[in-house]
Amino acid sequence: MARHKKLDRNALLDAAEILVRERGSHALSLANVAETANVSKGGIQSNFGTRENLINALLERWEGTLQNAVVTISEQAAPSVSELDIQIQASRLAYNQNPDHYKAMMILITQSDELRxxxxxxxxxxxxxxxxxxxxxxxxxxxLLLNEAMIAIHALDLTSLSEQEWKYLLEDLDAKMEN
Incomplete structure (x- = not known):
């Protein structure tokens, strides 16, 4: 009897994110994720069980990425840096490390009362x-609110600003808020 290969949970979550980015959250189903990941629907079900569990796994991964960024920024920050400034810098770091991840999360959040x-x-x-x-x-x-709004606007490609312009705007935001 052949052994089934274990599916990579992160690869399945990546497939779910691709599906959300390309087709919207309404297209997020176990069957569609299976098709996108080129695996059986049973493989998706055995990993997540339900669509709700899949969405929770996406959010937990996103929250984990943000928490890892908080730890990274905290380790590098001077003792005088506020917890809020660490949070802001961590949001930027997490976004810059994986903007597609953020885009999928923004799309999911905008289309669900529970996620909002x-x-x-x-x-x-x-x-x-x-x-x-x-x-x-x-x-x-x-x-904080401007920082998060700017990240969401950028993640959703709502402007045609260049990466350099975004960098300058974030620097301007920091400079203006220091005054």
Whole structure:
């Protein structure tokens, strides 16, 4: 009796992301992921069980990527760097490491109330890292929200700005928020 080869879970998640980027979240089904990954539907089912579990696995991978970026930035940051600035730099690092990953996540989030709720929780947690000084707090909240909006706009290809222009805009954002 032949042994079945074990499927690479990350490769399956990559296939799901490709499907979302190319066809939208409505096309995300176990059968479509199987077709995109060139594996059997049973292989997808044995790894994820349901579409909801597949989406949760995508989000967990995304959150893990972001958390790894937080650790990387934290290890490199000076002790005086705020937790919020570490979060902002980590978001940029995670996005720059895999922009296609972010694009798929942005598409998924925009098309699901449940995922938007998870995003609201993430923003609430991120904004809770802001100091309570009213003037500083408003500036920091604005910086976080603008940073995340810029990443989403870039990930979804909503402008025709060059990579150099994006780099300059992020530098401008940092400079203006320091004042």
């Amino acid at each position: 709720s998870r995003s609201r929780d993430w923003f609430r947690d991120s904004l809770s890292k802001v100091e309570k000084n009213k003037l500083t707090s408003r500036n920091d909240k604005l910086k």
